[in-house]
Amino acid sequence: MKRTSRDIRTANRYEVLRQIIARSPTSRQELAAATGLSLATVATLVGELLDLRMITEVGFEDSAGGRPRGLVAVNASGGALIGVDIAETYVHVELFDLALNVLARAEEDMRPGESRPEQVVSHVAAAAGSVVAQAGVEGARVLGVGVSVPGQVDRDTGVSEYAPNWDWHDVPLLDLLSEHIAYPLYLDNPLRACAVAELWFGAARGRGDAVVVNLGTGVGAGLVLGGGLHRGVSNSAGEWGHTTLVLDGRLCHCGNHGCVETYVGAPGIMQNLRELSPQSALLHPEDQTATVDALARAVAVHDPVAVKVVRDTARYLAAGIADLVNLLNPEVVVLSSWVAARLGEPLLNEVREAVARHALRRPLASTEIVLSPIPTDPVCLGAATFALEGALQSVVQRNGQRATPARSRTAPPA
Amino acid sequence: MKRTSRDIRTANRYEVLRQIIARSPTSRQELAAATGLSLATVATLVGELLDLRMITEVGFEDSAGGRPRGLVAVNASGGALIGVDIAETYVHVELFDLALNVLARAEEDMRPGESRPEQVVSHVAAAAGSVVAQAGVEGARVLGVGVSVPGQVDRDTGVSEYAPNWDWHDVPLLDLLSEHIAYPLYLDNPLRACAVAELWFGAARGRGDAVVVNLGTGVGAGLVLGGGLHRGVSNSAGEWGHTTLVLDGRLCHCGNHGCVETYVGAPGIMQNLRELSPQSALLHPEDQTATVDALARAVAVHDPVAVKVVRDTARYLAAGIADLVNLLNPEVVVLSSWVAARLGEPLLNEVREAVARHALRRPLASTEIVLSPIPTDPVCLGAATFALEGALQSVVQRNGQRATPARSRTAPPA
DNA sequence: CGACTTCGTAAACCCCCTTTCCTAACCCCT
DNA sequence: AGGGGTTAGGAAAGGGGGTTTACGAAGTCG
Numbered sequence: 001m002k003r004t005s006r007d008i009r010t011a012n013r014y015e016v017l018r019q020i021i022a023r024s025p026t027s028r029q030e031l032a033a034a035t036g037l038s039l040a041t042v043a044t045l046v047g048e049l050l051d052l053r054m055i056t057e058v059g060f061e062d063s064a065g066g067r068p069r070g071l072v073a074v075n076a077s078g079g080a081l082i083g084v085d086i087a088e089t090y091v092h093v094e095l096f097d098l099a100l101n102v103l104a105r106a107e108e109d110m111r112p113g114e115s116r117p118e119q120v121v122s123h124v125a126a127a128a129g130s131v132v133a134q135a136g137v138e139g140a141r142v143l144g145v146g147v148s149v150p151g152q153v154d155r156d157t158g159v160s161e162y163a164p165n166w167d168w169h170d171v172p173l174l175d176l177l178s179e180h181i182a183y184p185l186y187l188d189n190p191l192r193a194c195a196v197a198e199l200w201f202g203a204a205r206g207r208g209d210a211v212v213v214n215l216g217t218g219v220g221a222g223l224v225l226g227g228g229l230h231r232g233v234s235n236s237a238g239e240w241g242h243t244t245l246v247l248d249g250r251l252c253h254c255g256n257h258g259c260v261e262t263y264v265g266a267p268g269i270m271q272n273l274r275e276l277s278p279q280s281a282l283l284h285p286e287d288q289t290a291t292v293d294a295l296a297r298a299v300a301v302h303d304p305v306a307v308k309v310v311r312d313t314a315r316y317l318a319a320g321i322a323d324l325v326n327l328l329n330p331e332v333v334v335l336s337s338w339v340a341a342r343l344g345e346p347l348l349n350e351v352r353e354a355v356a357r358h359a360l361r362r363p364l365a366s367t368e369i370v371l372s373p374i375p376t377d378p379v380c381l382g383a384a385t386f387a388l389e390g391a392l393q394s395v396v397q398r399n400g401q402r403a404t405p406a407r408s409r410t411a412p413p414a
Numbered sequence: 415m416k417r418t419s420r421d422i423r424t425a426n427r428y429e430v431l432r433q434i435i436a437r438s439p440t441s442r443q444e445l446a447a448a449t450g451l452s453l454a455t456v457a458t459l460v461g462e463l464l465d466l467r468m469i470t471e472v473g474f475e476d477s478a479g480g481r482p483r484g485l486v487a488v489n490a491s492g493g494a495l496i497g498v499d500i501a502e503t504y505v506h507v508e509l510f511d512l513a514l515n516v517l518a519r520a521e522e523d524m525r526p527g528e529s530r531p532e533q534v535v536s537h538v539a540a541a542a543g544s545v546v547a548q549a550g551v552e553g554a555r556v557l558g559v560g561v562s563v564p565g566q567v568d569r570d571t572g573v574s575e576y577a578p579n580w581d582w583h584d585v586p587l588l589d590l591l592s593e594h595i596a597y598p599l600y601l602d603n604p605l606r607a608c609a610v611a612e613l614w615f616g617a618a619r620g621r622g623d624a625v626v627v628n629l630g631t632g633v634g635a636g637l638v639l640g641g642g643l644h645r646g647v648s649n650s651a652g653e654w655g656h657t658t659l660v661l662d663g664r665l666c667h668c669g670n671h672g673c674v675e676t677y678v679g680a681p682g683i684m685q686n687l688r689e690l691s692p693q694s695a696l697l698h699p700e701d702q703t704a705t706v707d708a709l710a711r712a713v714a715v716h717d718p719v720a721v722k723v724v725r726d727t728a729r730y731l732a733a734g735i736a737d738l739v740n741l742l743n744p745e746v747v748v749l750s751s752w753v754a755a756r757l758g759e760p761l762l763n764e765v766r767e768a769v770a771r772h773a774l775r776r777p778l779a780s781t782e783i784v785l786s787p788i789p790t791d792p793v794c795l796g797a798a799t800f801a802l803e804g805a806l807q808s809v810v811q812r813n814g815q816r817a818t819p820a821r822s823r824t825a826p827p828a
Numbered sequence: 829c830g831a832c833t834t835c836g837t838a839a840a841c842c843c844c845c846t847t848t849c850c851t852a853a854c855c856c857c858t
Numbered sequence: 859a860g861g862g863g864t865t866a867g868g869a870a871a872g873g874g875g876g877t878t879t880a881c882g883a884a885g886t887c888g
Contacts, residue, residue, distance in 0.1 A: 002450060003417075003421075003422055003425065004422070004843090004875090004876080005419050005422065005842095005843055005844050005845090005874090005875065005876075006843070006844085007417075008417055008418070008419065008843095008844065008845080009843075009844060009845090011417065012844090012845090027866090028866080028867075029865090029866075029867095036416060037845080037846090038845065038846050038847080039846090039866085039867075040845075040846065040847080040867090040868085040869090041844080041845055041846075043867065043868070044844095044845095047868095062854090063854085063864085063865050063866070064855095064864080064865075065854075065855055065856080065863075065864050065865070066853075066854060066855075066863085066864040066865020066866065067852065067853040067854055067855095067864080067865050067866040067867080068853075068854065068865085068866075069865085069866065069867095070866075070867080152776045161776065162775075162776055208647065209644075209646060209647055221741065223741075223742075225639050225640070225644060226639070226640055226642075226644075228640075230623075230639060230640075230742070231743075232623060232742060232743025232744065232777065233622065233623055233743055233744060233745045233780050233781070234743055234776060234777065234779070234780035235743075236743045236774070236776045236777045237741065237742055237743035237777075238741065238743075239740040239741065239743075239774055239777060240740065240741050242737075242740050242774055243737040243740065243741065244659070244733050244736070244737060244772065245658070245661070246661050247659070247660050247661070247663075247733070249661075254774060256772055319658050319661070322658070323656075323657040323658060326653040326654065326656050326657065327635065327637075327651065327652065327653065327654050327657065327741075328637075328644070328646060328651055329645075329646025329647055329648055329649070329650045329651035329652075329653075330646065330647060331647045358658065358670055360650070360653055360656055360668060361576075362566045362575065362576060362648060362650045363646065363648060363650045363651075363653060365648065366647050366648035367647070418844090418845080418874085419843090419844065419845075419873095419874055419875050419876090420874070420875085422874095422875065422876085423874075423875060423876090426875090426876090441835090442835080442836070443834095443835075443836095451876080451877095452876065452877050452878080453835085453836075453837095453877095454836090454837080454838090454876075454877065454878080455875085455876055455877075457836060457837070458837095458875095458876090461837095474884095474885095476885090476886095477833085477834055477835070477885080478833080478834075478886095479832080479833050479834070479885080479886050479887075480832085480833035480834025480835065480884080480885060480886075481833075481834050481835040481836080481883065481884040481885050481886095482834085482835080482884075482885060483834085483835065483836095484835080484836080
């Protein structure tokens, strides 16, 4: 709520680093043009990032007749970030270099019974240890670990306030994790992780207002408003999956009927298929992933049942998205997470068509609907981005304390 | 999107003035405590406002043993603001002093045929002239006129991009008005007017995130996010009235079925009544206001039909509001506009109960649902507030240009 | 009447961004 | 090879904002 001039600096620092990562290698000139900042400010921020070893100078570029432009690029080996995606049935961990390339991956499956925080924590610790070992980076180079856990999360205290799948209430997850993991830890939920991933590296880059619709087992919407993540007053904004889509419709585990999630989440899609064709060979009753994969393959060969299921799903989804477009009037709506990635273009096309029928003309005209361009697990990437933001933040604080005791101020008297 | 340190100043200036209006008379000390700003900053801003004659010093207050606190209060007679509420069937105009008390009112009815911009403009001009004459203020003291017109509005260019009731497309309303009205003009739509009214003077004061639900003939939601109005990328955020509430439900004039507006807008409520009791004496087929009034009176004496209609309406409304609570996690949801004002507590109680059943526990726990505490026409008040913001803005700009040509800078050499 | 208290302004300082000035580094042309 | 011409980038100055500190102003109390 209370804004200070420091926030401006932070936002600009993020923006410059984002641009460097996106355009690497690039020149100060190009960055100034891209960010709208003055050359001086860009130079200062670039200098800061150089000091932090997050970027390096990588040569020169001809300029029309004058002094050549110095080029900077991300210093990929200047550090490593770890992103952890904790979900109902698995823990995915990825280790990234500073260009956000994946250097190592680890996955642990969790059996249905494993719901105690200690069990989850030990899976995370094992996987995190594994990626560090695989990538062969020294511990000192790991700048931080971002952790995404479903449900309501208080990022400041590191507490998982409520996780519906395991019936967790106020679990101090960060404290538990810090007993096994020595790197700086950052906790948030997958919705916001995906949104941040899109904001830094995906379709929401440079946009003021965006909605990142998350289609997985659960459904949610990460809201980017005014260039930043909207968290809401108690950190639980984005619970779009429990929006009522059909009055007295399908029963949802939240206790209500007709929630969006029951129609467009993976289990909902399976239900759509089941209702259309109970005996379909596409249906793998116990395996969401396999069913969605089968659907995607069947759509590719124009299987009529699969096409119809995707169309039905898209209609439900589009009704919900049209409401978001009308309400928030965003620049872009991004379809993210594994269901969206697998169903891809066929889903997107149906959604676009159906949204166009439902939304009001004016807001619709300025809103794009796109698939997430992020090729890897967006939750891991987003979690790693939290760690990146944190590293930037903490290093700058150190910097501030250290740099201020001045040099040029004491000189003149002598 | 791009923030500068000036925005901080503007926000602080607004906040200080808001607090002065709310607490008038008050001391600098109290303002500093209330805003969280330092005494020095508050003193500077108070000085600015004193220079502008928007506030005056009104005496002193004992302080525990030391120098008494100087008190400032709104200088009610320091200027006047006009708020114009253009609706389908009428034009309301109110003239306010700087404490936002209504000094004069005028109303013009518009007959169904009158849909040409020139006709509307002449009604506005007549009413505006009338309020100035009634209040007997000199023209020079009118700081500005805020105009609310339904539909999509571009506040910067002053163009009514689209007004569904009259089928207006890109009408340069501000240009037309400026031929009849000599004061500074500010154009926006009723949704945002109500939201701003709540933000400055109502239930959203001091809140970071709030939703102002507008229940009138049309339905919409003004969104206050991060302490400011959310406009969306093409200035059309807040079109909540056309959110799908009932799949394949009632036909809406927007072309879709089952929009919120068709169930909880005034015509929707009439339909709720008609479906329950087609012959009800409460029903005034041609008069929304009379019907809603009759309903309100009947509920007060526990008429079973009326109670049932309000309950049904509340359930539809609550389903929509619960979705907003889940999605945005606001601090407060304000029910505003004439339908909410007339149905009052009975509607509120039913809504609260029904929202509690639908919304998720966590976001719900931190969200209040309240009736607008604004006793007058909130649209007029909000429109006048736009004029107030504008006056603050423009005066400060003049101030900036005038004050800079320095005094102390040229002195030393001499 | 002086000591104590509290208010409020003025000045100094820190942070942030931009503008301006100047040097560095390269091209080309003579 | 040595000057213009041109562009890059750093350093300093300047303007906006907020806070801290110092001090005079204006009361109360003993």
